[in-house]
Amino acid sequence: MTAMDVILGLLHARPFTGYEIKHAFQAQFSYFFDASFGTIYPTLGKMEQLGYITKESIPQDNRPVKHVYSLTDKGREQFKNYLDSPLEAEAFRSDFLVRLVFGEHQKPDIVIRMIEDNIQAVRAKLSDLEEKKRLFCDGMSQTRQIVLNMGIETSKARLRVLEEGLSMLKANVAGDRRSGSERV
Amino acid sequence: MTAMDVILGLLHARPFTGYEIKHAFQAQFSYFFDASFGTIYPTLGKMEQLGYITKESIPQDNRPVKHVYSLTDKGREQFKNYLDSPLEAEAFRSDFLVRLVFGEHQKPDIVIRMIEDNIQAVRAKLSDLEEKKRLFCDGMSQTRQIVLNMGIETSKARLRVLEEGLSMLKANVAGDRRSGSERV
């Protein structure tokens, strides 16, 4: 699965500009896919050359020409090819979890701070997803609802584990400080 | 965070060969980090040149010479530099979720099949993590326990959502078939 496949999928709904595609990635897919402009614009160029999409150029005042891309039949077929291709393994890469695994080599205060920050970030993400559910759930396909629920429920699970772990760590640090075995 | 940083972290525990490092990544970190031999071996070479690790060569019968790498003080310092560097954002990339989001463009039977397969895979992963917890939890640092619990709890959450979603999808497909609106 490359950015091209996901763009092809997006364009099934309606025509998009590169700028809007980036926005859609961040708003809808960010927790399981993302791509930068440095990927999106050249990919759109390639897709046009391959005949998967057509470009409509709309002049604007004081702005670069806007390019709106629409899916062609050939693009629709290419998307089917993707759907028929073997499923790729998931890749999750977390600097946060790596640092947590090696937490014993870090000052407790810093680890605690890092976890607290992450809790805040996950809470924000969760509110965001919950609002999305509240607002748009009705108009969504069943499978999209599953994806949204998965974001919500895994965030909640993560939050529970982090909060429990945090209070245990804090209790430990407090105990260490009382018994004078504080780490430098 | 690159493969080098994670290798540096691993070597704090004991010396490793490249082969063992790969094994450790798969056994302990696979759900939030992984690297192939094509990354590990060249990285070890670079790390040795930089003085972060030292190599001990152990001849073997009918096998390539085994290279066991140990952390140096310079390597330990480099790891601290990593720990002091800004935390990188998490990157999760899931072909499975992309296909689910675009599930409306796929035959329901195939989507259902894909979800069932994923449920099996997550169940296997979960048993694996739960056994690890049962066996090794006592000897683990608190932060490692948090990471392990997170793997377990997010897997459970995912399973719940997937199972609920699956039964809803199935009910829908059955309903469609009865009313004759089956999709080709």
Add this chain to the structure above:
DNA sequence: AAAGACATGTAAGCCGTTACATGATTAA
């Protein structure tokens, strides 16, 4: 005055994977 939305694109380079190359031993 600064930040963010709108809007497109290129170039350099990193980081990583896959496939290749080699080959013995042991268990199913």
Add this chain to the structure above:
DNA sequence: TTAATCATGTAACGGCTTACATGTCTTT
């Protein structure tokens, strides 16, 4: 006999990010 474990390495290539390049309008 097939697969897995043990064991190391290289080369080609791909995909993506970052930084660069440009600029206006609107909101705070």
